Ligand SMILES: *Cc1c(COP(=O)(O)O)cnc(C)c1O
């Protein structure tokens with residue numbers, strides 16, 4: 001699949017950035033350690049292991065004060081991201097609110113709960129804006145003019161919007177039956193949007209072939225090594241917003257398993273850089289019962305994912321064969337955390353509980369996360385002494401069909417005071 005030179009030749013030192021093009025970090029194989037020049041390739045040509053960027057400038061890390069003086073975006077942590085020069089597109093994504101949620105903490109029975117609210121991420125209201133911002137800079141750095149993705153919805157929104165703004169062509173592939181909000185919220189930006197008959201896993205397989213055939217930058221396939229690093233910024237922001245401190249526990253929804261893996265990596269990098277001290281948080285992962293391959297893997301203690309066929313209304317996290325499932329399970333176990341699945345009926349309750357306790361309207365994946373936290377607290381896996389951060393990764397207005405049937409119908413009245421009075425007295 002790869003046309004890279006063999007690993008024998010060590011990666012060349014990073015070139016100076018071409019005008020308008022960021023210089024990228026080279027890549028290293030997580031399995032065999034082979035090194036490669038920056039390329040739109042996410043898999044090792046020697047051993048088929050996953051590639052990840054190399055960071056080798058620990059002396060050049062910024063101080064807390066230097067970071068705090070920079071603009072409020074993911075790029076304030078740029079030394080911990082895989083660009084070796086300034087970003088050129090998607091400059092203003094990141095730095096979403098970290099919201100104290102005392103009523104939710106009481107419902108959960110933990111000391112403190114905070115919501116990392118990527119439901120208001122700029123520009124497309126999900127945490128996928130972070131990963132796409134990094135991937136599009138990688139695409140520009142590699143000289144690619146066409147980008148794309150295989151998506152369960154939010155990634156489609158983020159790639160379409162950010163590619164439009166960057167002036168890149170975009171080809172977006174999604175399962176046929178996505179929510180209206182996800183389809184409309186992609187098509188409006190004018191990409192080539194293709195609906196595929198099949199599950200996300202079918203779309204993903206197709207896109208692996210598309211990337212090879214047309215030489216495009218598919219952000220979560222051949223640009224995945226760069227893309228995934230964007231998720232670390234959620235960890236960096238949590239620590240900074242807590243006053244350069246780490247929480248006891250963090251819970252996040254899992255689809256391909258990248259976010260949970262990279263949150264854990266991000267916390268460890270902050271510790272390694274001396275920007276925080278203490279212990280890395282316990283990591284908890286949430287999935288829907290109808291698509292819980294990573295929860296199953298954590299429970300079994302095994303080392304290989306058993307793929308499932310997704311059956312859940314939580315479409316944004318319905319990935320039956322998660323690319324980073326093994327790494328997510330390892331991160332969760334290694335941190336002393338756990339994983340929890342919840343039913344579709346429960347996730348609807350979770351959306352309502354979050355809305356009523358925090359004023360935040362999340363999509364299905366957020367409902368999964370809230371109920372998973374409730375279950376984990378109920379079984380003592382989350383502790384009464386915990387300071388817990390819930391990663392709320394997407395916006396409820398994109399999945400209204402999931403929640404609408406559960407809400408009471410609003411009365412319709414004539415514009416007459418006595419009709420209001422009748423409602424007040426009822
Ligand atoms: C994509 C997505 C996730 C998790 O994605 P990973 O593939 O596990 O990184 C979580 N929540 C929402 C809303 C998503 O769209």
Ligand SMILES: [Zn+2]
Pocket residue numbers: 029030031032033034044045046047048049
């Ligand atoms: Zn390798």
